[in-house]
Amino acid sequence: MSAEERTPAEEAREALRAARAGGSGAAEPDAARDAAEAEAVERGAASAAAREEEQRPGDAARAALGGRLSEEAEVPEAGGRPGPTAAEPGARPGEVARAALRAAVAARRDGEAASAPEEDDPDEPAALAAPRPTPAGSRPGDAAREALRAARREAGRGDRRPRKTAPRPAPAASAEGRSPHAQVARDMRNFLSTAFRMPDLADDPEAEAAPRTDAPEAPAEHTPTPPAPSRTPDHPAPPHHPSSMATPHRDSELRRTFPLFAPRPEPQDFATTWWGQAWVDALENTALDANRLARGRGYADAGHVDAITLTPGLVLAYVRGSRPRPYRVQLRLRTLVEDDWERLLEAAVDSPADIAALLDKELPHTLADRGVPLLPGPGDLIPQCSCPDSGRPCKHAAALCYQTARLLDADPFVLLLLRGRGERELLDALSRRSAASAARAARERGPAALPGVRASETLTGRPLPPLPAPLPAPAHPEAPPAYPAAPGGPDPFALDQLATDAAARAHALLTTGRDPVGGLTLWQDAVRLAAARPGSGLTAATRSLYATLATAVDRTPAELARAVAAWRQGGLAGLTVLEEPWDPPAGRFDRARPLLLAADLPAFRPWRNHLTHPAGHAQLRLGRDGLWYAYESEPGHDDWWPRGAPDLDPVSALTTLDIPDSL
Secondary structure: OOOOOOOHHHHHHHHHHHHHHHHHOOOOOOHHHHHHHHHHHHHHHHHHHHOOOOOOHHHHHHHHHHHHHHHHOOOEOOOOOEOOOOOOHHHOHHHHHHHHHHHHHHHHHHHHHHHOOOOOOOOOOHHHOOOOOOOOOOOHHHHHHHHHHHHHHHHHHHHHOOOOOOOOOOOOOOOOOOOHHHHHHHHHHHHHHHHOOOOOOOOOHHHHHOOOOOOOOOOOOOOOOOOOOOOOOOOOOOOOOOOOOOOHHHOEOOEEEEOOOOOOOOOOOOOOOHHHHHHHHHHHOOOOOHHHHHHHHHHHHOOOEOOEEEEOOEEEEEEOOOOOOOEEEEEEOOOOOHHHHHHHHHHHHHOHHHHHHHHOOOOOHHHHOOOOOOOOOOOOOEEEEOOOOOOOOOHHHHHHHHHHHHHHHHOOHHHHHHOOOOHHHHHHHHHHHHHHHHHHHHHHHOOOOOOOOOHHHHHOOOOOOOOOOOOOOOOOOOOOOOOOOOOOOOOHHHHHHHHHHHHHHHHHHHHHOOOOOOOOOHHHHHHHHHHHOOOOOOOHHHHHHHHHHHHHOOOOHHHHHHHHHHHHHHHHHHHHHHHOOOOOOOOHHHHHHHHHHHOOOOOOEEEOOEEEOOOOOEEEEEOOOOOEEEEEOOOOOOOOEEEEEEEOOHHHHHHOOOOOOOO
16 A cells, blocks of 8 residues: 555554654664654655645644654754754653643643633543643553543543634744744644544434545544434333233123223322212221321322222222232122112112213212212221232232222212122113103103093084994805916915915914914924925925925924824824823823733833833823824834824724734
8 A cells, every 4th residue: 555545544553653663762762763753754744745735633643743753853942942852762752742732732721711711611620721741751652542531631622612613724824933843732733623523413414414524533443432322212112011911801791991090290189079089088097007008009100000800899900019920909899789779779760860960970979878888988898919918908909999999080880880780780770760750650640631622522422333243254264376486486385385374374263263373382383384284295395395394493304204293193282292201190091001901912111101012113102181192113213103093092092003913
């Protein structure tokens, strides 16, 4: 790298190396030190000639460090006393740098005192007021560190003073009228005033776009960079809150969850209403330690109470204490019994103003003074906490109680929920009772008398013609019209059956005044409709009907077919015998077995109202109407189907079965 390509920082480091080399051999100067100093002076001169014509403070500093030895031998000092030469021990490069620094500091202080007399900065160290004496045997490293400390102090003083818009140009000085000491001091002062100042991050961002000057940057290995000042963000991040342990998704009419209260900057009253203050008094009149109450108020103000869950007779929340894990806190309160609620509701219905106050989220005094213990008293609040504190209440329970008072202030229905009733349930009960009370009062008052003539008085004397005679009932219901089939429409045959059944029921109701099938269930009516259709679900038309009816009543077609057989056997009584076994009383059921034995039949096995053949293929069932119903099954399959017609005699009921060989 040539002398023109060297940076100012590299030249300054080269000059410092030359100073160190010169200091180590100050006692015995040798040719190596002179060669190093001469080489540094030549490089500084070559670099200065290659840069801009205007000399900068950095160039002056490099010239002071590199060419000071050659100038001291020729230029006398201000007092007329010849300065030390480069060959003398007192003319080392370290001493030259210290002398230049002291002169720069003294000249800057004198210039400030002459231009604007101001008070001394109290933060400025006293070491800057006078040059620090240097021991005669100081090393070049000590001199460099002393220069660095002085440069930092000078940079700090420059940062505290207001910045100037532009530096004033130094007046040109002739070589004859200015001494080299003054020139070096002025150049060093100009260099140190800006060399160690850090950029201000709080300046206008547009300043970043300004062109950079060619002043050399301080090397990282010699000048430590102070930490950049932090800037306050325009939008500070919100304060961090721990995740809540509440479960508001489980809320219902009798369970309400309220989010946690934000911390309050200043302590305030927790209750502003008379019922909220009554809640606080119930806590404070029972507490034995006022310090726990004070700490509980502090926890509540700081937002340590998590979301609060209210259920009848219970207040539950988690409270953060001195440990990382929050404590589970409960407050228990006795709920009102049914008689208390009756008295409370009757009192509210008698006073519409109380209902209006409740709707406005206020608790009237008259409602709480009706003999019902609505507000808690001393000892009614029972705290329970998972903390190891044995106080009653502990500070965590006190914090929860204070926050609950804020909930009661905002909504008195919270107190009613703790006593056992939800808001919607109470309002519905009040609405029903108010309507009933208004209707009862209207009946007691009677209709108001209206002016005019009553209609009964006007129409009393006019004769009315007799009503016409009722039309004769038709002999039988007529056939319904034919319904054409349509793509995607209902089955015409099914519509015809429904219309025929409706006409038959209407005819029976017209002629007899009663509907025989009006009390049937959906399943029984489906069995009746299927039984009225010819066939047993074997044809295509009946299979479709059976499948549709079975789907409608959530049964299978086989179950529907068995029920249809029972309906055809004995109607509704036959279906009941099929589906409902029962225990008949002694008498008819007990006499059936001897009758079967007398008819040369084997002994039938009894079970409730069933008598089963030993071979397992025939069965008799006694209905509630006193008739015997015969059933048939494959031997050993226990799959019983109704057969034949019911009869009062069990032997006659069996003879209707078409199985003479089996009997």
